[in-house]
Amino acid sequence: MTAQPSISKGKFRTYFFYKLSKLRGKLVAACILSLFSYPMMALAVNILYDGLMKRHTDSGNIPNADLDMQVGMMNATAMLCMAAGIVCIAVLFIEGFFVVKSSFRSLYDKKYIDMDLSLPVSDNTRFAADILSGSLIYVVPQIAAVVIGRLVLIHSYGFSEESFYSDYTGIMEFIETGSIFMVCGSVMQFFFTLMIMSFCGRKLTANIVPILFGVGVPVTIIFLAMIVNSCAYGIEIGNIYGYFSDSFILQCSPLGMCLSVFFISQQRISELAAFPIELVTLLYSAAFCAASWFMIKRRRAERTGSAFVYKGGRYAVQFMILLASASVIFLPVFDRVNARRSYYAVSGSLVKYLEIPAAALVITWVIVNIILFVVTELVCREKLGSPKKLAFMAARFIGSGVLSVLICYGLSVSDGLGTVGYVPEVSQIEGVQLMDNMPRMVYGYNDHYVSDEESLRLITDFHRRIIEERPDFKWVYDDSYADEYRSYVHFSLDYRMKNGSRTERSYFLPKEYAHDAISLLFSTRAFADNYKLETDDKDALVMVPGNDGVYYASEIPYNEFAAALYKDALETTYEDICVDGGQMYKTLEIIYSNDNRQYVIVSNTFTDTVELMNRYNCNIFDGVYDDAVKFYMMQYTSEGSFTADIKYDYTADENGYMMPTLNYDIREITAEQANELLPHTATTPVYEESRDIYEVFCVYEYKNGDGSVYYVTNNYTGPRFVAEKQCDRAAEIYNAAEPAGSEDIQKYLPEYYRYREG
Amino acid sequence: MIEIKDCVMRFYDVEAVSGVSIDIPEGSCYGLLGSNGAGKSTLLRMLSGVYRPLSGSVKIDGETVYDNVKIKEKLFFISDETVQFSDMTLGAMRKYYKMFYKSFDDALFERLVKIVELPLDKKLHEFSKGMKRQAVVICGIACRPKYLFLDEALDGLDPTMRIMVKKMLIDAMMDREMTIVFSSHNLNEIDEFCDRVGLLHNGKVVFDRDLDNVKGDVIKIQAVFDRDITPEDLPGIEVLHTEKTGSVTYIIARGGSEKISEAVGKLSPKMYDEIRLTLEEIFIYEMEVLGYDSSALDK
Structure with a gap:
């Protein structure tokens, strides 16, 4: 008769307490580290708070230098506490490995x-x-530390206003919620180490292999994910955040879980996470525990002393080394193959810039892996002198190597594991954020959020069209970044799904798609929703700019203005507002009863709004140029200045007024020439390699109360760039005009716009 | 009663124990002999439930030993290593075993410690090799197991200590009919101590018999013949070894005194003498037959 092995209560208690006594040292270490972890960080927050309070209360009472020194000391102490806390948390995480080693x-x-x-x-x-x-002994001290940390924070809430802590919300969030994850992560670390250690039979392997897998698994997954991304049209290779951050695959190891949480926190989507991360961590821990039990139960004690008690352990280590290194090496190799399919071929570019040939990478990979393979064989005490064993090893190396490369290649040609063709269903979408780099007809609005069903349908249809027509795109590959940038339109879709997840796609489309992509904004409510003002504030004031650039309060009824503006925005088409249309824009300011301010850009094509404003004598588009005393033209030819000053962003002051920095040629023109060109100008140019850009620049003269003169330029209404179809005429006028040094217009510019070297 | 039946244990490609079957009656002291790597320690570990046999069975009192708490409470295994106790004091070892063995006898422990004068509060790494062995044996005896397995446990003890430890073991055997399985390379010790022996070679049992039977079965003859004698001249007798020095021929044969003297008598020796062999000599000659001898050194 065979006795059934079971957990005998008495023996369990005996053995449990015996093991506890054996782990006393580890318990003490865990307690000390825990005590200096979250409580220390909470203490740091309190010290920082005290510093803030001190600056508030003692300002004026003691000399500033003394106050600065005292607060500086407090901040330094807080930083030390913080650093100690972070180090202790990191060491605690690692201690899991040593606890498992002692326990098993x-x-x-x-x-x-x-x-x-x-x-x-x-x-x-x-x-x-x-x-x-x-x-x-590993987890209980950490739980106690979390509780103590929270208590320290609760204590500080008691005598302070929460708003004081706004600078430290990240740290507080970490102590309050991140700490719970860290405890769960520690549990995962414990069981992950145990699972890997259950394969090992010698101290050497038990010390190395759990670390090797702990680091190797997430690194391999990240690099494989980057290979997937590199070939997935629409997914940026650098966008590991969006694509793999909340993937269960990345989360399958403690370090991977931490990286995943870090990526999620970078995206600030933790509140949207479909699955509570702590639960995922514990589920993985339970799975690792079950696997460990299975492996330990099946293990043969007599094999202890061998490098691995299961032969599979050695093969798994060797394969992981091969696959990990293959994923790193072949990313840039396959990335170059796919470079045109995904724009941000970062690693490919790196290899290109370093001028490392793909063959050199592959040869290095083979040589390094042969060495590592032999080392692992020797660690396992294989007799490589035997021709049979040597042949078997060579066959395994070749097999594993080919498999690793095939996996990388397979992922590389898998169209991002099918994600390339994925377009979410409208019913699953909460909303979508659209972003583009298309020429701004109205600067400021380049990112739009829509959530109505009709708009979502139009957007997903357009998305599908991109995917379907992709094979027909005529890519023009240029080596330089700037050229490439000009050849494409960047269009991003960021779907917020109802289940809390995100699906991000970022396309570089041929330039011909710009029109359709912009039209999409107008056929949906994406553009109009930018003009949706708050309507429950009847007392809001509509502030209108005068020609002198100063805002004056108008009598326009706010609600009527808001309604007209939204109606005009809804009716606006791409053609109404396109860059070559010669439209004019003015920025209006809304001041709400609660003193909040909002700026809206109004076009002269907004018929209802213009009519409403005219009714209240706010003829903002009339006589803009009538009072000008000087007219200039600027020619932009330098790619560098154009790129720096206009394409990427204007130099803007605190009021949002734009002024390109002075790196262009200026010529003075006549009033007649200016008036000929001005109706064919728009606020934003489209840069074409084939042509130059011309801007018409007007100077207005005003008198102060004391009779002194001051000047205002038409930059207050937005710079006026000549439309493409009038460029030849502009060039004619410009070439006939007299050159004017930049110093000629200096006196017309406000102080802060004047020319500065460099 | 210990029953080992067709037991097999393999370390990867090497078969350490190969179809071993041995029965050890209760209350006996069983000596395991064998060359290095014969499988003695592996067999003892299987008896102790440390190793699980690949096939066959190891049973004590009718129950499988492996992962059987009830049976394991009845046995105690003293391995050839003591390094695992290095960071423990003898006092800590006492606590350790007391936790797991309900039968642990404090009075006996104290009495034995007093006899050998071991300190309770010193860590074992400060002990000499012999003292460490004493400490472990004392713990094993104090646990009052029904079965005690010793793997080369007396190696490293000085003769006095050896006698003291043996006495402790004999007392325990006498006291409560403890069964001891004892492996050692010191055959004199087994000779003095065991009532039954088993010889293992390359994982297989060469013989498994009462010690008296073994000793009575293998006989050394010294005789003078008028011609050279070969094993073929002694039909029905298993000749383990023959050697001629001058006119004297030495024959080591298995088969019992009577049968051997009758067979030799038929060859009309001029002089005949029968010498009883020690266990060590029997071991050497038995191993020689199996090809395990020191003659390799002469080559």
Whole structure:
């Protein structure tokens, strides 16, 4: 008769307390580290707060230098506490490995086999007691530290206003919620290490392999994900955040889980996460625990002393090394193949810039891996002198190597594992954020959020069209970034799904798509929604700019203005507002009853709005240029200045007024010439390599109350760039005009716009 | 009662124990002999439930030993290593074993410690090799197991200590009919101590018999013949070794005194003498037959 192994209560208690006593040292370490972790960080927040309070209360009472020194000391102390806290948390995380090593010493240390396994304790009892004692001494101090940390924070809430802490919300969030994840992460670290260690049979492998897998698995996954991204049209290679951040695959190891949480926190989508991350961590821990139990139960004690008690362990290590290095090496190799399919071929570019040939990378990979392969064989005490074993090793190396490359290649040609063709269903979408780099007809609005069903349908249809027509795109590949930038239109879709996840796609489309992409903004409510003002504030004031650039309060009824503006925005088409249309724009300011301010850009094509404003004598588009005293033209030819000053952004002052920095040629023109060109100008140019850009620049003269003169330029109404169809005429006028040095217009410019070297 | 039946244990490609079957009656002291790597320690570990046999069975009192708490409470295994106890004091070892063995006898422990004068508060790494062995044996005896397995446990003890430890073991055997399985390379020790022996070679059992039977079965003859004698001249007798020095021929044969003297008598020796062999000599000659001898050194 065979006795059934089970967890005998009495033996369990005995063995459990025995193991607890053996882990005393680790318990003390865990307690000290825990005490200096979250409580220390909470203390740091309090010290920072005290510093803030001190600056508030003692300002004026003691000399500034003394105050600065005292607050500086407090801040330095807080930083030290913070650093100590972070270091302790990191060490605590690593301690999990050492706790497992101590708890399960008979897995890898032959001398304890006889001592531990001959005891009258069943395998199940031993496993359960080892797990419980190890995890208890490791996790309980951390839980206590979380509680203490929170108590320290609660204490500080009691005597302070929460708003004081706004600068430290990140740290507070970490102590309050991140700490819970860290505790769960520690549990995961414990079980992950145990699972890997259950394969190992020697101290050397038990020390190295869990670390190797702990680091190697997430690194491999990230690099494989980057290979997937590199070939996935629409997914940027650098966008590991969006694509893999909340992937269960990345989260399958403790470090991967931490990286995943870091990526999610970078995206600030933790509140949208479809699955509570702590639960995922614990589920993984449970799975690792079950796998460990299975492996330990099946393990043969007599193999302790070999590098791996399961032969698969060695093969897994060798394969992981090959795959990890292949993913790193072949990313730039395959990335170059796919470079045109995804824009941000970062790594490909790196290899290109470093001028490393793909063949050199592959040869390096093969040589390094042969060495590593042989080292692992020697660690496993394989007799490589035997021709049979040598041949077997060579066959395994070739097989594993080919498999690794095939995996990388397979991922590389998989169209991002099918994600290239994926367009979310309208019913699953909460809303979508659209972003583009298309020429701004109205500067400021380049990102739009829509959530109505009709708009979502139009957007997903356009998305599908991009995917379907992609094979027909005529790509023009230029080596330089600037050229490439000009050849494409960047269009991003950021779907916020109802289940809390995000689906991001970022396309570089041929320039011909610009029109359709912009039209999409007008056929949906994407553009109009930018003009949706708050309507529940009847007392809001509509402030109108005068020709002198100063805002005056108008009598326009706010609600009527808001309604007219939205109606005009809804009716606006791409043609109404396109860059070559010669439209004029003015920025109006809305001041709400609560003193909040909002700026809206109004076009002269907004018929209802213009009519409403005219009714209240706010003829903002009339006589803009009548009072000008001087007229100039500027020619932009330098790619550098154009790119720096206009394409990427204007130099703007605090009021949002734009002024290109002075790196262009200026010529003075006549009033007649200016008036000929001005109706064919728009606020934003489209840069074409084939032509130059011309801007018409007007100067107005006003008198102050004391009779002194001051000047205002038409930059207050937005710079006026000549439309493409009038460029030849503009060039004619410009070439006939007299050159004017930049110093000629200096006196017309406000102080802060005047020319500065560099 | 210990029953080992067709037991097999393999370390990857090497078969350490190959179809071993041995029965050890209760209350006996069983000596395991064998060359290095014969499988003695592996067999003892299987008896202790440390190793699980690949096939066959290891049963004590009718129950499988592996992962059987009830049976393991009845046995104690003293391995050839003591390094695992290095960071423990003898006092800590006492606590350790007391936790797991309900039968642990404090009075006996104290009495034995007093006899050998071991300090309770010193860590074992400060002990000499012999003292460490004493400490482990004392713990094993104090646990009052029904079965005690010792793997080369007396190696490294000085003769006095050896006698003291043996006495402790004998007392325990006498006291409560403890069964001891004992492996050692010191055959004199087994000779003095065991009532039954088993010889293992390359994982297989060469013989498994009462010690008296073994010793009575293998006989050394010294005789003078008028011609050279070969094993073929002694039909029905298993000749382990023959050697001629001058006119004297030495024959080591298995088969019992009576049968051997009758067979030799038929060859009309001029002089005949029968010498009883020690266990060590039997071991050497038995191993020689199996090809395990020191003659390799002469080549």
